[in-house]
Amino acid sequence: MEFEPVKLNEFEELARKILLKKNYDFFRGGAEDEYTLSENIKAFQRILFRPRVLIDVSKIDMSTSLLGFKMAAPIMVAPTAFHKLAHHEGEVAVARAAAACNAIMVLSFSSNCTIEEVASSCDAVRFFQLYVIKQRDVSMKLVKRAESNGFKAIVLTVDRPRLGRREVGLKNKFVIPKFANLEGLLSVNVKSKGGSDLKALPSATLDDAVSWKDVEWLRSSTKLPILLKGILTAEDARKAVEAGVAGIIVSNHGARQLDYVPASISALEEVVRVVSGAVPIILDGGVRRGTDVFKALALGANAVMIGRPIIYGLAAKGEHGVKQVIEMLQNELELTMTLNGCPGLKDITRNHVQTENDRLR
Ligand code: FNR
Numbered sequence: 001m002e003f004e005p006v007k008l009n010e011f012e013e014l015a016r017k018i019l020l021k022k023n024y025d026f027f028r029g030g031a032e033d034e035y036t037l038s039e040n041i042k043a044f045q046r047i048l049f050r051p052r053v054l055i056d057v058s059k060i061d062m063s064t065s066l067l068g069f070k071m072a073a074p075i076m077v078a079p080t081a082f083h084k085l086a087h088h089e090g091e092v093a094v095a096r097a098a099a100a101c102n103a104i105m106v107l108s109f110s111s112n113c114t115i116e117e118v119a120s121s122c123d124a125v126r127f128f129q130l131y132v133i134k135q136r137d138v139s140m141k142l143v144k145r146a147e148s149n150g151f152k153a154i155v156l157t158v159d160r161p162r163l164g165r166r167e168v169g170l171k172n173k174f175v176i177p178k179f180a181n182l183e184g185l186l187s188v189n190v191k192s193k194g195g196s197d198l199k200a201l202p203s204a205t206l207d208d209a210v211s212w213k214d215v216e217w218l219r220s221s222t223k224l225p226i227l228l229k230g231i232l233t234a235e236d237a238r239k240a241v242e243a244g245v246a247g248i249i250v251s252n253h254g255a256r257q258l259d260y261v262p263a264s265i266s267a268l269e270e271v272v273r274v275v276s277g278a279v280p281i282i283l284d285g286g287v288r289r290g291t292d293v294f295k296a297l298a299l300g301a302n303a304v305m306i307g308r309p310i311i312y313g314l315a316a317k318g319e320h321g322v323k324q325v326i327e328m329l330q331n332e333l334e335l336t337m338t339l340n341g342c343p344g345l346k347d348i349t350r351n352h353v354q355t356e357n358d359r360l361r
Contacts, residue, residue, distance in 0.1 A: 033260075075330060133206060281301050
C-alpha cells in the first residue's frame with residue numbers, strides 16, 4: 001500500500017496499480033467517446049451551494065428509509081458486474097462491507113458470487129438487479145431465487161437492450177467471465193449481435209425486444225417491489241409510475257450504454273418534477289463526494305448509489321476498502337450537511353443549490 005486514501009478518487013489510483021490493465025479498463029470504461037462518462041463528473045461540479053448559517057448543526061441525522069427499509073444514510077451500493085475481477089472474495093466482501101455500514105446493496109445479475117452465496121454471507125437488506133433476458137423462464141427463476149433468499153426488491157435494469165460499445169474492451173479483447181447465477185440454466189447460446197464484448201457475451205443474456213409489457217409481466221409474477229433502473233426522461237418516468245413500479249433509478253448505466261445522454265444529475269430534475277413524490281427516486285452516475293450526494297438530494301433524489309468507487313475500494317483493500325469507501329462518503333455527507341446548515345435530510349431543499357440553469361435565468 002503506497003498511501004492511505006483520503007478521498008474516493010484515490011481508491012481508483014490504488015486500484016489502477018493493483019488490477020490487470022484489461023480489468024481496470026473494463027471497470028473504468030464508458031461507451032464510445034466517453035462524453036457522458038466525463039459529464040457524469042463535470043455536471044456535479046457545475047452545481048454550487050447556497051448554504052444557510054446560524055442554524056444549530058451540533059447533531060446531524062443522515063438516517064433514512066427506502067421502501068420502508070432503514071439505512072444509515074441515503075447512500076447505496078449500485079449493481080456492478082464481476083467483482084472477482086477486482087478481488088478474489090468478490091460480491092461477498094462487498095455485501096459484508098455494505099452490511100457493516102448499514103447501506104443497501106443491489107446485487108448484480110452479472111455477479112461472480114451467486115445469489116445464494118451473497119445471501120448466506122451476512123444478514124442485511126439487499127436488492128437484486130435483474131435483466132429480462134430472451135429466456136423469460138430463466139429471468140423468473142432468478143426472481144424466485146432472490147425472493148427465497150430474502151432479497152427485498154427487484155431492480156430491473158431497462159437501458160441495456162444491447163450492450164453499449166465500449167471500445168477499451170474491444171482493444172483489450174476483453175473476455176466476459178461466466179454469469180455465476182446462470183450456471184446450468186441457459187439452454188441456448190444464440191449468436192451475438194451488436195455491442196462491444198461480442199465474442200464472449202452470449203446474446204442469451206440480453207433481449208432487445210424487452211418492453212413495458214415485460215414490466216407488467218414481472219409485476220404480476222412477484223410480490224417484491226420493482227424499481228426501474230435507467231430512466232432519463234420525464235416521459236419514461238411518467239410511464240414507470242403508471243406501470244406501478246415502486247421506485248425509479250435515474251441512471252445512464254455509468255455512461256456505459258448510450259453515449260451523449262446527459263449526466264444523470266442533469267436529467268434528475270425533469271424526472272423529479274413528473275414523479276412529484278409518487279415513488280422514491282434514486283440517482284447514480286458520477287457520485288464521488290458527499291457534496292455530490294447532497295446536490296442529488298437537493299434536486300429531489302431520495303438516495304444515491306455508487307458503482308465504480310465500490311469496485312476500486314474492493315480492488316485496493318477487499319472488504320475493508322469497500323467499508324472505507326462507504327464510510328468516507330457518509331462522513332463527507334455529514335460535513336456537507338453541517339456546513340450547509342441542514343441538521344436532517346428533510347432540511348435539504350432545492351434552495352440549497354444553484355444549477356447552471358438557475359444562473360442563466
Ligand atoms: C455497471 N453497471 C451495471 N448496472 C446494472 O444494472 N447491472 C450491471 O451488471 C452493471 N454492471 C456494471 C459494471 C461496471 C464495471 C460498471 C462501472 C457499471 C452500472 C451501475 O449500476 C451504475 O449505474 C453506475 O456504475 C453508476 O455510476 P458510477 O458510480 O460508476 O459513476
